[in-house]
Amino acid sequence: MTVLSGCTAQTEAPKDSRIELSVFWWGGDRRAELTKQALEIYTERYPDVTFKFTWQGNAGYFDRLSTEAAAGNAPDLFQIDDNYLTEYAQREILLDLTDYVRADLLDLRKLPNGLAQSSQVTGRTVAAAAAENTPGLIYNKTLLARLDMPEPHIGMSYEDFLSWAEEVTERSDGKIAGTMDPSADYKALWLWLRSQDKELYRGRQVGFTEGDLVRWFDMWRGARASKAAPKAEVIKPANSGDVTKQLVTSGKAATSFVWSNQLSELQKLTKDKLGLVSYPGDPKAQWARASLYWAGFRGTRHPETVVHVIDFLVNDARAGSILGTERGLSANLDVRKAVEQSLTDESMKMSVAFETDMTERFGAAPVPPPKGHATIKALLIQAAESVQFGQATSKEAAAAFISQANAALTS
Structure with missing residues (x-):
């Protein structure tokens, strides 16, 4: 029956x-x-x-x-x-x-x-x-309209996105950064790696090199230097992923790298109208x-x-x-x-x-993260913040992360 x-x-x-x-x-x-x-x-x-x-x-x-x-x-x-x-x-x-x-x-x-x-x-x-659920770049539509700036779009390269973010900062007279700095966000790093045919993990090791992570940290160090992204003190509260601390609703940045289903919750925290698009890069990196x-x-x-x-x-x-x-x-x-x-x-x-x-745009799903994934996420925040606050160079932070991450994954 x-x-x-x-x-x-x-x-x-x-x-x-x-x-x-x-x-x-x-x-x-x-x-x-x-x-x-x-x-x-x-x-x-x-x-x-x-x-x-x-x-x-x-x-x-x-x-x-x-x-x-x-x-x-x-x-x-x-x-x-x-x-x-x-x-x-x-x-x-x-x-x-x-x-x-x-x-x-x-x-x-x-x-x-x-x-x-x-x-x-x-x-x-x-x-x-x-x-x-899938990652989503949530942006302030009201702010962009006021600044007469175009909205970000699916498939936007990181180079174009950061140039766009720098212009947002300039048009706001430096009061609002164009983008959050997501260098501590494991999902942002993962999608950036997948757009280059790499993965966050390869078995029980990280799936990328120290050089890859240096490039990731350097890209966001450059964004902070150009003021496309804000200073470390402004960034830090949002690094944990706490939805109530995201810069797109606190008025500190025009965009935040979050989960797409958090749009509704974020919208309740601001009177400005918010929009949603995929993270920069090839949308096939998402799944x-x-x-x-x-x-x-x-x-x-x-x-x-x-x-x-x-x-x-x-x-x-x-x-x-x-x-x-x-x-x-x-x-x-x-x-x-x-x-x-x-x-x-x-x-x-x-x-x-x-x-x-x-x-319709998703790529193939990776295998589920290995044991130790929660530790890796915490280690990335630690490494990214050391670069954000100038306590370590990108190379020093990347080397420390790779060593600690692989040790955590094989323990």
């Missing part, structure tokens, strides 16, 4: 009568409310399956999950991201979903190819994308990236039911309409279209339209 669920047909829930699945995720109250609502729909359809909900902030989430997994009592179903996907797969914490995908018990056919691939570690499917994943615990007593719930969260139209864009854009393309039609937030509509347009 099948149950039609809007965009896809789901097989009947496995006959594990009267079971309770524990579900764990990080996020705020809004995410908790929507996730609970979606899973309550599942229980309405399959009354024998109920859920125990647990959620918290991001800080300490993976420490708790790791401790519980080591004790053999991790949640049946939990949220994970690409910082830890590979590590948790290698530690045999994640339920192997490969055979379920082959048997169509977990349907990933409505996901973009790159998004489905992004949940594979060493050829095994170990999770399913909860949503999709359909899972903002978050749903994964099952390898030790769950109810693997088939866990898989059925994951399939529901990814593919069910009603679940998708409830979850909306809180975790990013729906991974299932049919569900995404249905959600898009119900949106009333103009900024979110713009994010969805951008992602849809970029889907």
Whole structure:
């Protein structure tokens, strides 16, 4: 028997009568409310399956999950991201979903190819994308109109972008820099490398040379010298990626390098109208990236039911309409279209339209980052800031980063 669920047909829930699945995720109250609502729909359809909900902030989430997994009592179903996907797969914490995908018990056919691939570690499917996101350059449309400057566009080279940013600074009489300096932003570095047919990682080592990183740091050192980008003291608050500290809304820069789905949140922080475009460089450097994943615990007593719930969260139209864009854009393309039609937030509509347009431009997805990715991100911020504040040359910072990064990846 099948149950039609809007965009896809789901097989009947496995006959594990009267079971309770524990579900764990990080996020705020809004995410908790929507996730609970979606899973309550599942229980309405399959009354024998109920859920125990647990959620918290991001800080300490993976420490708790790791401790519980080591004790053999991790949640049946939990949220994970690409910082830890590979590590948790290698530690045999994640339920192997490969055979379920082959048997169509977990349907990933409505996901973009790159998004489905992004949940594979060493050829095994170990999770399913909860949503999709991609980097986005968010810019101040109101400011550019006031300065009579053209808006940035998809495919703009870095050379052209930095010349454009320098002119923005000049036309604002030096009051507003043309661009944020994203030299500490791993995703900006990654896309810049991919535009040169290189990757951030190559197995358990970084996928680029010390010379590549020197060129990256030097490019942004030049941008600061020309005043296309602001001084280090202005840049530093935004280096962590905190959406509330981004220079495009604080009035310190005309652009910020962020995630495309953050447009709506950033728009709430300014009265100026914001726009969205891809990062500079070849758009094929970008890919359909899972903002978050749903994964099952390898030790769950109810693997088939866990898989059925994951399939529901990814593919069910009603679940998708409830979850909306809180975790990013729906991974299932049919569900995404249905959600898009119900949106009333103009900024979110713009994010969805951008992602849809970029889907046709995306390049192949890289393999998920290796164990140690979170450490690498922190090391890049440390290295970039040492250059930004003049504490190290580009070469010194690059050499230190390469050494520390490779050590962290092989430890």
